[in-house]
Amino acid sequence: MNRYETVFIMTPVLSEEQAAETVDKFKKFLKGKGAKIKHEENWGLRKLAYPIQKKTTGFYQLLEFEAPGEAIGPFETEFRRDERILRFLTTAMDKYHVQYAESRRNKAKDKKEKSSEAKAEA
Amino acid sequence: MSEEIRYLNPIDIETKQEKYCRFKKHGIKYVDYKDADFLLKLCNEQGKLLPRRITGTSLKYQRKVAQAVKKARHLALMPYVADMLK
Numbered sequence: 001m002n003r004y005e006t007v008f009i010m011t012p013v014l015s016e017e018q019a020a021e022t023v024d025k026f027k028k029f030l031k032g033k034g035a036k037i038k039h040e041e042n043w044g045l046r047k048l049a050y051p052i053q054k055k056t057t058g059f060y061q062l063l064e065f066e067a068p069g070e071a072i073g074p075f076e077t078e079f080r081r082d083e084r085i086l087r088f089l090t091t092a093m094d095k096y097h098v099q100y101a102e103s104r105r106n107k108a109k110d111k112k113e114k115s116s117e118a119k120a121e122a
Numbered sequence: 123m124s125e126e127i128r129y130l131n132p133i134d135i136e137t138k139q140e141k142y143c144r145f146k147k148h149g150i151k152y153v154d155y156k157d158a159d160f161l162l163k164l165c166n167e168q169g170k171l172l173p174r175r176i177t178g179t180s181l182k183y184q185r186k187v188a189q190a191v192k193k194a195r196h197l198a199l200m201p202y203v204a205d206m207l208k
Contacts (some may be wrong), residue, residue, distance in 0.1 A: 007156070007197055009197065009198065047194075048198035049158075049198045049199060049200055049201040049204075050198055050201050050202065052198060058198070060197075061158075086197065087196070087197060089193060089196055089197050091155075091193070096151040096152040097152050099151070099152070100151070100152040100154060104154075
């Protein structure tokens with residue numbers, strides 16, 4: 001079981017629910033292959049640095065998961081088959097990447113706690 | 123009458139600031155392809171990668187930066203070609 005991280009971009013034409021639905025579709029696919037989703041992030045609608053398929057914005061989604069190696073091939077063909085996905089990138093995570101991801105998550109959590117405390121005081 | 127030429131104020135020879143590898147110094151072990159603004163610091167206005175002789179990064183981390191920038195470009199987090207990026 002290796003650690004992988006996938007970032008993919010969905011076309012902006014989708015509504016929020018359709019975007020969430022495509023994400024669930026891929027998560028179900030992964031679970032079907034015996035993978036465990038460690039962390040996921042939705043960056044929402046973001047401007048692209050250059051137009052892809054004539055679109056200048058896209059829904060970004062990050063999925064960090066642990067999966068057997070054989071699951072990645074079919075996972076990527078699933079991406080290629082789905083026309084709602086503009087672009088995807090799966091990277092294997094070495095130990096430094098894993099440490100970095102964890103520290104990034106803690107930082108995000110602290111920020112959230114801080115902001116929630118600030119709101120509580122205000 | 124070989125009077126030396128005395129300068130009014132001492133000429134300040136431009137002291138060469140010691141270049142260092144920012145990854146070794148701050149102990150950064152992994153270059154993340156997702157935060158584009160850090161990678162932009164290592165690119166020029168056209169979005170091209172700065173050479174090692176200017177940034178001073180060591181070869182090992184320059185390769186990691188190059189891979190990260192290419193992944194960021196693939197995911198449209200960074201442009202392939204840009205003008206006045208900064």
